[in-house]
Amino acid sequence: MGYSSFLKSRKELAKELVKELLHDYKYVSLLGSHIEGETVMVNKVSTAIGSSFDAQCGFVLKIYNGASYSEYSFKDIDSNVKDFAEKIKKEITLSTYLSKKMVNVGIMEDKPHIEKFSRPDTGKKYTTEELVKVCTSLRDEMLAGDKLVINAVSVIGQVIVSKMFISEHKDLEQYYTWTNGYLMCVMRDKDKMSMERSGVCYDNMEKVINELPSKVKHTIDITKKMLNAKHITPGEYDIICTPSISGLIAHEAFGHGVEMDMFVKNRAQAKNFIGQYVASPLVTMHDGGKAYNSVASYFFDDDGILAKDTVIIEKGILKKGISDSLSALQLGTIPTGNGRRESYKRKAYSRMTNTFFAPGSDKLDDMIKSIKHGYMLFETNNGMEDPKNWGIQCVAEYGIEIIDGKLTENYVSPVVMSGYVPDLLKSISMVSDDLEVIGAGQCGKGYKEWVRVSDGGPYLKARVKLG
Amino acid sequence: MIEKIKKILNNNKKINAWKINYSEIKSCELFYVLKKLEINRATQDVRCDVTIYHDFDKYRGSSTIVIEPFMDENEMVKEIDKAVYRASFVKDEYYDIPSKSDDEMINISSNFSDKSLNEWAQLITDAVFEADVYKNGWINSTEIFLYDTKNIFINSNGVFHEYKKYSGMIEVIPTWSKNKEEFELYKNYEFSSIDLKRITAEVNEILLQSRDRSEAVKLPKNVDAKVLLSGRDINSFFSYFANQLQYATVYQKMSMFELNKSCQGKSLKGDKLTLTMSPFVLESSSSSPVDFDGIVLKNEQIIKDGICQKYWGNQRFGYYLKQEKPTGMIPNMIVDGGTKSLSEMKKEPYLECVSYSGLQVDPFTGYVGGEVRLAYYFDGEKTYPVTGLSISGDLEKIKENMFFSKEIISRKNYSGPSHIEVPCFKIL
Numbered sequence: 021m022g023y024s025s026f027l028k029s030r031k032e033l034a035k036e037l038v039k040e041l042l043h044d045y046k047y048v049s050l051l052g053s054h055i056e057g058e059t060v061m062v063n064k065v066s067t068a069i070g071s072s073f074d075a076q077c078g079f080v081l082k083i084y085n086g087a088s089y090s091e092y093s094f095k096d097i098d099s100n101v102k103d104f105a106e107k108i109k110k111e112i113t114l115s116t117y118l119s120k121k122m123v124n125v126g127i128m129e130d131k132p133h134i135e136k137f138s139r140p141d142t143g144k145k146y147t148t149e150e151l152v153k154v155c156t157s158l159r160d161e162m163l164a165g166d167k168l169v170i171n172a173v174s175v176i177g178q179v180i181v182s183k184m185f186i187s188e189h190k191d192l193e194q195y196y197t198w199t200n201g202y203l204m205c206v207m208r209d210k211d212k213m214s215m216e217r218s219g220v221c222y223d224n225m226e227k228v229i230n231e232l233p234s235k236v237k238h239t240i241d242i243t244k245k246m247l248n249a250k251h252i253t254p255g256e257y258d259i260i261c262t263p264s265i266s267g268l269i270a271h272e273a274f275g276h277g278v279e280m281d282m283f284v285k286n287r288a289q290a291k292n293f294i295g296q297y298v299a300s301p302l303v304t305m306h307d308g309g310k311a312y313n314s315v316a317s318y319f320f321d322d323d324g325i326l327a328k329d330t331v332i333i334e335k336g337i338l339k340k341g342i343s344d345s346l347s348a349l350q351l352g353t354i355p356t357g358n359g360r361r362e363s364y365k366r367k368a369y370s371r372m373t374n375t376f377f378a379p380g381s382d383k384l385d386d387m388i389k390s391i392k393h394g395y396m397l398f399e400t401n402n403g404m405e406d407p408k409n410w411g412i413q414c415v416a417e418y419g420i421e422i423i424d425g426k427l428t429e430n431y432v433s434p435v436v437m438s439g440y441v442p443d444l445l446k447s448i449s450m451v452s453d454d455l456e457v458i459g460a461g462q463c464g465k466g467y468k469e470w471v472r473v474s475d476g477g478p479y480l481k482a483r484v485k486l487g
Numbered sequence: 488m489i490e491k492i493k494k495i496l497n498n499n500k501k502i503n504a505w506k507i508n509y510s511e512i513k514s515c516e517l518f519y520v521l522k523k524l525e526i527n528r529a530t531q532d533v534r535c536d537v538t539i540y541h542d543f544d545k546y547r548g549s550s551t552i553v554i555e556p557f558m559d560e561n562e563m564v565k566e567i568d569k570a571v572y573r574a575s576f577v578k579d580e581y582y583d584i585p586s587k588s589d590d591e592m593i594n595i596s597s598n599f600s601d602k603s604l605n606e607w608a609q610l611i612t613d614a615v616f617e618a619d620v621y622k623n624g625w626i627n628s629t630e631i632f633l634y635d636t637k638n639i640f641i642n643s644n645g646v647f648h649e650y651k652k653y654s655g656m657i658e659v660i661p662t663w664s665k666n667k668e669e670f671e672l673y674k675n676y677e678f679s680s681i682d683l684k685r686i687t688a689e690v691n692e693i694l695l696q697s698r699d700r701s702e703a704v705k706l707p708k709n710v711d712a713k714v715l716l717s718g719r720d721i722n723s724f725f726s727y728f729a730n731q732l733q734y735a736t737v738y739q740k741m742s743m744f745e746l747n748k749s750c751q752g753k754s755l756k757g758d759k760l761t762l763t764m765s766p767f768v769l770e771s772s773s774s775s776p777v778d779f780d781g782i783v784l785k786n787e788q789i790i791k792d793g794i795c796q797k798y799w800g801n802q803r804f805g806y807y808l809k810q811e812k813p814t815g816m817i818p819n820m821i822v823d824g825g826t827k828s829l830s831e832m833k834k835e836p837y838l839e840c841v842s843y844s845g846l847q848v849d850p851f852t853g854y855v856g857g858e859v860r861l862a863y864y865f866d867g868e869k870t871y872p873v874t875g876l877s878i879s880g881d882l883e884k885i886k887e888n889m890f891f892s893k894e895i896i897s898r899k900n901y902s903g904p905s906h907i908e909v910p911c912f913k914i915l
Contacts, residue, residue: 206741286669404858
């Protein structure tokens with residue numbers, strides 16, 4: 021495998037099409053996406069081997085229409101470029117009535133840049149047959165692990181991403197891969213059921229395959245614990261967030277609130293808090309395609325802007341947000357390389373990439389010892405943002421009760437954290453010297469526009485409302 | 488393209504059966520910030536999923552690949568060979584694929600075809616902004632998506648369907664200002680036929696709810712009131728019951744329900760649930776006359792008066808459960824109205840939840856929970872908006888005591904009671 025031969029074969033046509041459209045428009049860019057890869061899933065009754073869930077192949081044009089921007093998404097470039105350009109013009113031309121409603125923004129900067137980027141999987145290559153064997157063996161190990169196991173699922177999937185960005189002055193290509201492995205165990209004891217997941221992800225399939233078996237026992241153990249987990253007594257508690265939950269907080273509590281298309285719409289409180297304390301001085305938070313090597317690490321975004329490492333919060337002070345090109349243009353800021361599309365068929369929005377809290381200097385043992393009564397929270401279930409009103413809802417799969425500085429065997433599940441974002445971030449009183457970023461997530465904008473993201477951080481001690 | 492693919496499939500001796508799901512999709516999309524159009528988009532796309540079935544030993548292996556319209560015949564052959572190779576490792580128990588039947592497809596009626604997508608987009612713009620008339624409240628941003636899809640389904644048993652599907656979605660973020668503070672909510676309205684007056688009414692409703700959120704206060708502590716669930720996520724509440732009766736859930740022994748037995752417990756005191764899976768619900772953008780296996784869909788009552796009547800689901804697991812005629816994957820739910828009118832439900836103290844950050848229902852355990860962004864609390868004397876609370880409960884524990892409103896709404900993939908009365912949710 022290597023950079024898409026399809027995109028290679030369309031490069032000259034892409035340049036011709038951009039050039040043709042530039043006769044009529046002052047800015048034209050073309051993004052070509054070809055995402056391939058294979059996913060193998062084995063459970064008790066099924067095996068599925070197919071294309072990656074992210075697989076896609078097509079193009080999207082972004083055109084300055086004299087006021088703002090129009091886009092056209094399509095499958096392939098017609099070899100009759102002149103006629104194709106005429107067709108596109110018709111498709112994106114609005115009625116006079118709607119044209120008058122267009123906001124007036126400027127023309128995007130198009131600095132000359134020609135470069136090819138590549139991050140191939142340097143590990144061992146596996147055949148489909150080998151992947152099926154690995155997944156089958158993991159499934160069988162889980163099924164045999166406990167008599168209460170009624171189903172077990174193992175999944176290994178790799179995405180192979182090729183993208184090309186062509187404008188008048190830019191000619192960019194990128195190629196990279198990412199592999200995720202998941203295990204899921206389902207147990208039933210009479211009328212009680214539980215289900216738990218574990219995952220491993222790297223830019224190297226060999227590492228995923230080597231590490232995934234170490235998760236089997238843990239997955240079975242936790243699933244069994246969940247069968248008898250109690251519901252938490254609602255209240256305010258001292259908590260310790262494991263890196264998964266730290267990441268959930270970074271993502272939901274603050275990440276969405278600094279996506280700068282929300283600034284354009286005046287939908288984010290954060291816009292008014294730049295330069296102010298929004299968190300404990302112990303808190304530093306990053307985002308960026310270049311900030312960490314994980315699932316959302318790319319070389320340039322879907323607007324053709326190079327990926328960066330953006331420090332969003334530095335020692336408790338909100339420094340800056342993350343933006344796509346159109347939002348940056350309207351705000352008069354420099355785009356941060358966070359313009360991402362679910363696919364070539366969708367619009368680019370300001371999106372998170374790899375979002376995480378930086379490590380501190382505390383030791384996890386000391387953090388646990390410091391809690392008289394509270395909970396240690398594990399594994400992201402889901403979360404929902406509220407950037408305007410800074411409400412937070414984060415759901416952890418489970419928590420373990422801490423009494424007198426010691427972890428107990430008392431499991432609670434699920435655990436819902438809720439509250440006001442600055443209250444939560446300012447309550448952070450200890451930050452461990454660990455850092456784990458987990459690249460297994462999917463993130464929506466509102467309730468759609470799903471993209472792959474990672475998040476994480478160190479262990480954090482905070483005080484929140486749990487339910 | 489389809490004829491080329493069929494020829495390749497039929498010539499491959501290792502392929503015992505196949506199906507093709509082909510779609511041509513056109514869209515018109517408008518993105519507004521306030522009343523200004525920030526970006527307009529058009530798409531023209533083609534999607535062709537080919538599934539091949541390869542029988543070996545006692546197994547039926549399958550694999551699905553995407554055939555791109557730009558592929559030449561050699562590339563198509565290569566992709567299909569790849570699918571055969573993959574299927575040779577899939578050791579699934581044998582199952583049949585659907586055969587030709589005399590079942591007639593339900594024609595999904597829609598007025599989309601009366602005008603072009605661009606014309607509708609303009610009319611919808613006006614319908615949305617017609618509601619934007621308040622001094623202290625406004626529509627912060629609007630996204631309009633309109634899709635026109637031509638679908639073709641073919642399989643190796645001679646099943647052939649061709650049908651049009653229209654769908655639309657409007658996302659609106661209303662904002663209300665009070666004392667220099669702004670409050671917002673979220674509206675996602677999906678439809679398969681366009682009713683401009685309904686669009687204006689839906690937008691107006693969410694604007695007024697954002698006003699109420701601006702006036703909302705914290706709920707008093709230790710409130711003891713029944714919860715009335717309503718709003719956009721109400722469908723997820725019933726999806727737990729539908730999921731429990733799916734062939735796949737039953738076959739994998741993950742279902743707690745049994746046919747001809749109550750799914751609402753032994754001492755049912757509340758309303759009896761009657762749930763029908765339906766291919767077509769007015770306005771549902773999920774409506775479809777056939778499923779991805781080419782089964783012609785029809786209404787299937789799966790629960791009647793709280794008693795499980797029928798399993799439902801896809802061809803494969805239906806075959807495993809020895810169903811003579813699997814129902815197919817039916818996209819919508821119709822729930823019968825209950826015994827109480829909304830005004831009856833509101834006679835005693837209640838907490839009416841109307842907007843959530845997301846009402847989560849675990850499809851297997853029945854755990855329900857969510858952060859409520861706007862609710863109305865009636866304390867026995869007065870009703871006022873409240874915010875900043877969460878609700879949670881266990882469907883297995885509350886299903887005996889819930890009541891459904893007589894009033895019916897149609898929203899997303901759901902037509903049924905506008906409100907569910909739940910006496911014992913935890914309110915935090």
